[in-house]
Amino acid sequence: MQTVKQGDTVRVHYHGRLDNGNTFDSSEGRAPLEFTVGAGMVIKGFDNGVIDMKIGDKRTLHIPVDDAYGPKNQEMVLDFPKSNIPSDMKPEIGMDLQMSNNEGQVFQVKVVGINEEFITLDANHPLAGEPLTFDIELVEIV
Incomplete structure (x- = not known):
């Protein structure tokens, strides 16, 4: 066989x-x-x-x-200024979002933190580190 x-x-x-x-x-x-x-x-x-x-x-x-x-790559966790977020968007921890880079490539990110000035986004694959x-x-x- x-x-x-x-x-x-x-x-x-x-x-x-x-x-x-x-x-x-x-x-x-x-x-x-x-x-x-x-x-x-x-x-x-x-x-x-x-x-x-x-x-x-x-x-x-x-x-x-x-x-x-x-493994999870800490370089793929970034702080994004709240001032760059559309005013009608209300990010919450755990929310999945799409972003694009300077070359127009679209990728998934997860909101992992929020403070007064920034939201922290994780662009690692959801199963990275597992x-x-x-x-x-x-x-x-x-």
Whole structure:
């Protein structure tokens, strides 16, 4: 039976959990996730975790921070002047916002602090700094 190798396109069902057991994502009720192994379409630990699987195999992957979304980067936490916020916007801690940089790239940020002059925004990936666990099932090698 064929096993997964670098360059194969695969379809997998998955259930992703944090260390506290909370689910952060799942393919349940949706089509399986399709990606090409080694193409950088998924996090490194997930990519490497399907190698040598056969169709129908199930596996639990424990992915350390460095093979997931990496550690939190303090350089991506910034103070943004309240004077630059539209007057009709009322930021709250935990609120997700979109910003754009000088090149016009749009990215997600989370409000993590508010004081009289600034709101503090975190542009790290929401799962940065988290080890992840995935239960996966190989559905197909395309």
